[in-house]
Amino acid sequence: MSLRYALLGIISKKPITGYDVVRIFKQQMIYFWNSTHSQIYTELHKMENDNLIEHELVIQGTSPNKKVYSLTDSGKKDLIRWAIEEPLKTTKIKDEFLIKATIFPILTVNEINKLLDEVIEREEKILSMTKDWKEHFSSQEGQDVGTMLTVEYGIRYSEMYLEWCKWAKQYFNEIK
């Protein structure tokens, strides 16, 4: 059910297509939620059926037609109700790399370094993507505080992750 509220949250900011929602998930929400287009389109249908959102069909000559979704009154009410009333569910993280880290003792230093370098590269890419998004976002007018908060969170998360990786690298290369 939380996907529903993630979607309501996004749509509450401004009317948007499913396609653009997918992009937001991939670019701005990787630090706290994830989903795929198939799940998102399906959920949007259900939400419209439950009268939380409604769409306007925009016919574009050149590119394909699109559905621009916006909140209904009952959608907005439900979003706020959820935010202030529903108890928080525990955070769930699936991070394969940290599973690999638990078995470092049965790997060689070479293998460990390779894995750490791989994850450092990945995280640096994510961090620079987030920083780019922050730049882009800061230059706009009427900035959304909610977005600002989570962008800042993402940067702190990635920086923490990278510092931990460097600390781990140092550990394995000092003792050797």
Add this chain to the structure above:
Amino acid sequence: MSLRYALLGIISKKPITGYDVVRIFKQQMIYFWNSTHSQIYTELHKMENDNLIEHELVIQGTSPNKKVYSLTDSGKKDLIRWAIEEPLKTTKIKDEFLIKATIFPILTVNEINKLLDEVIEREEKILSMTKDWKEHFSSQEGQDVGTMLTVEYGIRYSEMYLEWCKWAKQYFNEIK
């Protein structure tokens, strides 16, 4: 499939029951994986069927009988193969609180503070649990480096989270 490797990783350290695996998930792995007893028992059966693990039945007089699982040779091979060969899947995080944070602009300062306090309390509990575990773990002999790494990761994660929360609180209470 990753749950399988999380389980292999745990069992690789020392033979263990499904029941104790559940406890490890809840106490030491919340920062990077999660599962429930029903999923774990089911997966252990499948893994035994695939000849990755085997069990010894321990009959206890007073408490219920238990199955102590250990890796087979093919299980250990597969675990290492996975660690060094399989490409990393992207980290997946489901953090409801950060969804709520995105809609702070449509909430009142009171409501925001209440939510932040709630999550600070939660995270402080987790952090102190992790620190306790670190203490307990450091006092043992033959400490496992993999565990040490992820404990350290958890502490850094929680501290980052709390610092971000305090920063957000300050932001909302300064502008008011």
Add this chain to the structure above:
DNA sequence: CGCGCCATGTAAGCAGTTACATGATTCC
């Protein structure tokens, strides 16, 4: 001429959650 982007959708299968189920022992 092929790839990526725009834009939406369905179907099948796998992963994960919640509920149901049992039963003895220990602690308050």
Add this chain to the structure above:
DNA sequence: GGAATCATGTAACTGCTTACATGGCGCG
């Protein structure tokens, strides 16, 4: 007497992923 701990399991359901499906436009 009730709750928590030990210890395991199955069933039903919901959530999520991967694959299938379509088709025009712009860029190199």
